[in-house]
Amino acid sequence: MTAILEIKDLVTNFYTYEGVVKALNKISLDIEKGVTFGLVGESGCGKSVAVRSIMRIIQAPGVVESGQVIFHSNGDSTDLLKLSEESMRDLRGNQISMIFQEPNSALNPILSIGEQVSESFLFHQKKDMCAKVLANLNSSGCKTFVPWKHYLRFIYQMAAKNDRAFILKLLSRIPFFKWDRRAKKEALNRSIDIMEKLHVPDAENVARNSYPHNLSGGLKQRIVIAIALACNPELLISDEATSNLDVTIQAQILELFKELKKEIISSIILITHDLGIVAETCERVGVMYAGNLCEVADVEMIFNNPKHPYTKVLLDSVPKISQEGKLLSIEGNVPNLVTPPPGCRFHPRCRDAMDICSRELPATIEIEKGHLVACHLYLNK
Numbered sequence: 001m002t003a004i005l006e007i008k009d010l011v012t013n014f015y016t017y018e019g020v021v022k023a024l025n026k027i028s029l030d031i032e033k034g035v036t037f038g039l040v041g042e043s044g045c046g047k048s049v050a051v052r053s054i055m056r057i058i059q060a061p062g063v064v065e066s067g068q069v070i071f072h073s074n075g076d077s078t079d080l081l082k083l084s085e086e087s088m089r090d091l092r093g094n095q096i097s098m099i100f101q102e103p104n105s106a107l108n109p110i111l112s113i114g115e116q117v118s119e120s121f122l123f124h125q126k127k128d129m130c131a132k133v134l135a136n137l138n139s140s141g142c143k144t145f146v147p148w149k150h151y152l153r154f155i156y157q158m159a160a161k162n163d164r165a166f167i168l169k170l171l172s173r174i175p176f177f178k179w180d181r182r183a184k185k186e187a188l189n190r191s192i193d194i195m196e197k198l199h200v201p202d203a204e205n206v207a208r209n210s211y212p213h214n215l216s217g218g219l220k221q222r223i224v225i226a227i228a229l230a231c232n233p234e235l236l237i238s239d240e241a242t243s244n245l246d247v248t249i250q251a252q253i254l255e256l257f258k259e260l261k262k263e264i265i266s267s268i269i270l271i272t273h274d275l276g277i278v279a280e281t282c283e284r285v286g287v288m289y290a291g292n293l294c295e296v297a298d299v300e301m302i303f304n305n306p307k308h309p310y311t312k313v314l315l316d317s318v319p320k321i322s323q324e325g326k327l328l329s330i331e332g333n334v335p336n337l338v339t340p341p342p343g344c345r346f347h348p349r350c351r352d353a354m355d356i357c358s359r360e361l362p363a364t365i366e367i368e369k370g371h372l373v374a375c376h377l378y379l380n381k
């Protein structure tokens with residue numbers, strides 16, 4: 001299967017007063033096209049830092065120190081860490097979208113819901129729309145439009161540079177051409193469509209007349225998801241995006257991700273604490289511990305045949321209905337990443353630790369097709 005994203009030896013540190021937090025310790029990972037990839041692990045293990053590093057939205061004091069994030073799209077391969085900030089901005093929310101847990105911080109309280117979802121369409125698809133209008137003008141052969149063709153071509157170029165304020169100014173100067181109104185109407189209709197797909201009740205009314213404060217938390221989160229999906233991203237990253245929804249809505253949205261993956265998005269990275277969601281929704285799973293990837297495999301392999309001792313205890317700590325007595329928990333605490341344990345970072349909590357585990361970081365090996373493990377138990381055998 002071909003990869004949409006190849007992450008190689010990604011290292012991210014945070015330079016804090018307490019010292020350097022070594023949050024990502026040479027992560028390497030492939031996300032295949034058409035796959036929902038679940039990223040799991042205890043709180044603080046680096047899931048959010050990993051996806052934020054991919055999106056290049058790590059803020060100071062964080063620094064992506066080294067590595068490669070190769071994005072494969074339409075036959076091109078681009079190292080996202082080497083892209084200019086301008087090109088990266090164009091790519092974000094367009095080819096790669098990310099949804100966070102907290103919808104309030106993502107929505108503007110003074111814009112209507114319709115305006116906010118439409119804005120995403122208008123902004124990122126302006127290039128397509130300009131190209132479409134240009135093609136229409138060209139094919140209509142209407143001579144009187146010729147000067148406007150140049151004007152639109154200029155706007156098209158500005159859209160490519162993503163200079164939004166300038167584009168809007170230029171568009172508003174076209175006196176006879178109902179560009180702005182037509183584009184807005186089309187964007188609003190598309191917004192209503194996507195909101196209907198996300199089961200927003202009375203989507204048209206919500207789009208036209210509601211503001212974020214009129215909506216419940218679950219509904220707001222669906223609007224944030226609509227904004228993220230508006231541009232048919234090739235890769236959708238969901239960082240605990242459904243965790244604060246009630247279970248029925250969460251199940252509906254996850255079901256919808258599955259449907260949308262077939263028609264709109266090609267791949268999804270799903271970060272969650274809920275292993276039940278992973279089992280239901282994902283095809284591949286990556287297990288992280290203290291800034292390292294311990295195990296990556298197909299979902300059945302992880303659940304039926306986990307290899308890494310950390311994956312095993314993580315699965316054991318999930319409550320089961322049939323379970324009697326005390327719930328198992330993972331002994332010890334997640335290490336301080338300013339002074340992480342040497343060698344394998346899990347060794348102080350590992351039931352199977354050997355001498356070598358405290359000295360050397362285990363290499364990742366493929367122990368069966370598609371099943372990668374970084375553990376000394378399986379090395380040198």
Ligand SMILES: Nc1ncnc2c1ncn2[C@@H]1O[C@H](COP(=O)(O)OP(=O)(O)OP(=O)(O)O)[C@@H](O)[C@H]1O
Pocket residue numbers: 014016021023041042043044045046047048049050060061062337
């Ligand atoms: N701004 C920051 N300054 C210092 N350290 C940070 C910062 N952001 C993250 N970290 C550290 O990076 C490590 C990974 O954090 P991250 O947020 O990726 O964890 P996570 O796996 O997403 O956890 P959770 O499941 O709780 O969301 C943690 O040790 C955290 O303390």
Ligand SMILES: [Mg+2]
Pocket residue numbers: 047048049239
């Ligand atoms: Mg997180």
